[in-house]
Amino acid sequence: MTHFQPVALEHASRLINHGPTVLVTSAHGSRRNIMAAAWSMPVEFTPPRIAIVIDKSTFTRELIMNSGMFGICIPGAALIDLCYAVGSTSGRDLDKFARYRIDPVKGPVLGLPLVEAGCAAWLECRLIREPHTEEAYDTCFGEVVAAAADRRIFENGYWQVDDSNQALHTIHHLGAGKFVRASGMVQAKPL
């Protein structure tokens, strides 16, 4: 049984506001792929738009440019090893979904493969073509057209990070396979 439920588009930026490392999914024709990416950020609330760095040498970049779309899945702490594995191998000669036994769901708007098991949330994005920044900085822009989150950690537009949902705490790559986990949620007090 899935714990995922739709996230209103005006709340979609909150899913990556805090800088988690993400899984990027893509598909074109009969090919599909999944990789890890540490470099992404929202750029606008409404319409919800994001930027993500996808190296031009990757198979993912090829699929995104050909299909005009990509998925972003936000892995929880239980997926640290998987995240590093799909970030360290190329999908050009290998279906990483099959290799790592990832069983994706189908995105409601674009039909992208999206990961729910072990993830806190996902976003389906339509690529906004920006040839200069794609070329100069490997920076791709996208508009979020659908989003969903596991209600055990994100509901009514808000994250609720606590001891009850540690396996879904987002992960943040420091480099070289070392990750930290988001925890210790606190509300800022007025100064």
Add this chain to the structure above:
Amino acid sequence: MTHFQPVALEHASRLINHGPTVLVTSAHGSRRNIMAAAWSMPVEFTPPRIAIVIDKSTFTRELIMNSGMFGICIPGAALIDLCYAVGSTSGRDLDKFARYRIDPVKGPVLGLPLVEAGCAAWLECRLIREPHTEEAYDTCFGEVVAAAADRRIFENGYWQVDDSNQALHTIHHLGAGKFVRASGMVQAKPL
């Protein structure tokens, strides 16, 4: 006594690789400012380049466009309230450094005001003009020309996040003044 020491430029991207919320500092002529920004990311390792979203309505944006430079300081958990405060007020009619008793150091290359007390690291960046993305997405690109970190949490190019340095753990804004802290460092294992 400062615990800060220079970070080699080829390691600078690691300072923001994991998506911390940052303080953006700026100065032009006799004016200076500091604001919080949740939306930033590296875009290239060498030369070290980053992208950051700075709304065009902000005083910071005005100072950056006029001076061609900006600083990024990475607050530790002890600065959560300060980070939220400088992110919720404008510096147009107020020197936020004075208001919040922040005593900046002077950047070695660009002379920018930079915060060390309570921060884990800082970067001095030269703006790379990209009028289209600045206008369309408020996304500004910069090249890192100097960086330093508190050796109690980042040394020899690596983060060391543990119970001994909790006040310097990076903070990650979820929205509406709620933050999570980076902790529980773990090394991914091969699958």
